[in-house]
Amino acid sequence: MEKIIDESVQGTSLSIENNSENNRNLYIESYGCAMNFSDSEIVASILAKEGFNTTQELEEADLVLVNTCSIREKAELTVRKRLEKFNAIKKERPHMKVGVLGCMAERLKSKLLEEEKIVDMVVGPDAYKDLPNLIQEVDQGRDAVNVILSKEETYGDISPVRLNTNGVTAFVSITRGCDNMCTFCVVPFTRGRERSRDPQSILEEVNELWDKGFKEITLLGQNVDSYLWYGGGLKKDFAKASEMQKATAVGFSKLLEMVALAQPKMRIRFSTSNPQDMTLDVIKTMAKYNNICNHIHLPVQSGSNRILKEMNRLHTIEEYFELIDNIRELLPDCSISQDMIAGFPSETEEDHKATLAALERVKYDFGYMYLYSERPGTMAERKLEDDVPEETKQRRLSEIVALQRAHCKLRTERHLGKVQEVLIEKTSKKSDMQWMGRNSQNTVVVFPKEDYKIGDFVNVKINDCTSATLIGEAVGYSDSNT
Numbered sequence: 487m488e489k490i491i492d493e494s495v496q497g498t499s500l501s502i503e504n505n506s507e508n509n510r511n512l513y514i515e516s517y518g519c520a521m522n523f524s525d526s527e528i529v530a531s532i533l534a535k536e537g538f539n540t541t542q543e544l545e546e547a548d549l550v551l552v553n554t555c556s557i558r559e560k561a562e563l564t565v566r567k568r569l570e571k572f573n574a575i576k577k578e579r580p581h582m583k584v585g586v587l588g589c590m591a592e593r594l595k596s597k598l599l600e601e602e603k604i605v606d607m608v609v610g611p612d613a614y615k616d617l618p619n620l621i622q623e624v625d626q627g628r629d630a631v632n633v634i635l636s637k638e639e640t641y642g643d644i645s646p647v648r649l650n651t652n653g654v655t656a657f658v659s660i661t662r663g664c665d666n667m668c669t670f671c672v673v674p675f676t677r678g679r680e681r682s683r684d685p686q687s688i689l690e691e692v693n694e695l696w697d698k699g700f701k702e703i704t705l706l707g708q709n710v711d712s713y714l715w716y717g718g719g720l721k722k723d724f725a726k727a728s729e730m731q732k733a734t735a736v737g738f739s740k741l742l743e744m745v746a747l748a749q750p751k752m753r754i755r756f757s758t759s760n761p762q763d764m765t766l767d768v769i770k771t772m773a774k775y776n777n778i779c780n781h782i783h784l785p786v787q788s789g790s791n792r793i794l795k796e797m798n799r800l801h802t803i804e805e806y807f808e809l810i811d812n813i814r815e816l817l818p819d820c821s822i823s824q825d826m827i828a829g830f831p832s833e834t835e836e837d838h839k840a841t842l843a844a845l846e847r848v849k850y851d852f853g854y855m856y857l858y859s860e861r862p863g864t865m866a867e868r869k870l871e872d873d874v875p876e877e878t879k880q881r882r883l884s885e886i887v888a889l890q891r892a893h894c895k896l897r898t899e900r901h902l903g904k905v906q907e908v909l910i911e912k913t914s915k916k917s918d919m920q921w922m923g924r925n926s927q928n929t930v931v932v933f934p935k936e937d938y939k940i941g942d943f944v945n946v947k948i949n950d951c952t953s954a955t956l957i958g959e960a961v962g963y964s965d966s967n968t
């Protein structure tokens with residue numbers, strides 16, 4: 487994977503909500519998408535009630551859990567290497583138990599127990615409430631597996647323990663699963679059918695976060711634009727709902743408004759959107775409320791209509807451009823980021839040039855760019871030959887990355903000379919004399935610390951930039967700080 491973005495979150499966990507009465511230590515690592523990090527917080531909350539505190543020290547762990555991603559082969563290889571590390575430590579701590587969670591667990595199921603001899607427990611994304619029973623099985627010397635997918639589970643009744651927390655930003659899950667069935671994607675098979683969470687439970691979590699001092703949330707889903715609450719049930723069953731249910735249904739634009747009104751001083755972000763499902767109502771809601779950040783992550787995957795059809799992306803590139811134009815018209819200051827796949831089966835040079843043309847047309851602020859990776863069980867793996875040579879994939883990816891990098895620089899330069907509101911998140915990676923935060927467009931900003939602190943909203947004048955980072959100086963607190 488190549489990514490043009492800065493200051494990412496990775497790896498081990500830290501909890502600020504440990505209980506002194508708990509007597510076992512949980513060490514948890516998360517890989518992949520933001521949803522996995524959010525799920526790890528749910529797991530930590532469930533296990534906190536079972537006597538586990540989280541720890542940053544692997545050598546102190548009684549239970550090690552790795553929350554996995556199956557979206558690409560490289561992600562699974564990373565997890566297998568980590569399991570080798572756990573094996574070495576387990577020799578020193580034979581009572582330590584190891585569990586695999588998430589999409590890799592769902593994809594491989596009990597096969598993981600055979601392949602990775604140190605794994606004691608395999609738990610799919612919808613089975614985390616069964617962890618107390620599974621741990622009991624493991625404690626009694628038996629392997630434990632639960633990878634049953636649910637049509638109802640949203641974990642809306644779980645108050646997550648915040649991991650990797652700066653006490654400022656947090657994830658709030660609003661949907662689970664995906665119904666779109668893109669041919670390259672394993673998510674529908676590892677996370678199941680799409681279902682939405684009760685909006686009241688979402689508002690309660692947002693309000694609780696504000697009361698605890700958090701200043702920004704990200705509403706999460708595999709496809710947030712498909713959010714639809716009508717009293718429960720799968721989205722596909724909405725046609726069977728009663729007239730009252732349909733009349734009072736809450737879609738994503740309405741939910742976004744409800745959250746914005748519930749906490750007017752809290753910044754709101756969301757991810758990820760799907761071009762075929764995003765409506766003008768969402769963009770208009772973003773324009774209406776100042777506390778909704780001006781950034782949309784809008785995966786395109788390819789600029790070729792032929793490849794989009796092979797991917798089962800239910801939009802054309804022309805429809806995608808029309809959506810981009812609407813965003814630019816209604817939200818002129820909105821940043822847009824992308825996902826792009828190089829070397830999808832049967833991709834020709836003409837298809838690749840169409841992708842480069844799409845990048846040139848939109849000029850994204852940043853993006854995530856990948857080589858195509860065949861995933862077992864997907865329609866592409868079953869029906870399409872992975873026929874693009876590896877060296878061709880690499881060359882095409884390099885060309886995509888180079889063009890995106892140029893556009894990143896172009897987009898950051900537009901901020902020069904402007905004063906921007908920045909929420910301070912942490913000390914900059916490159917200098918302990920500087921703060922790091924992000925503006926509304928999700929661009930990283932660094933500036934001298936002075937007397938400001940984490941969690942402050944600060945107005946920063948932008949004096950310089952790189953392709954990924956804005957560099958400036960604080961000129962005072964913003965109105966959001968009061």
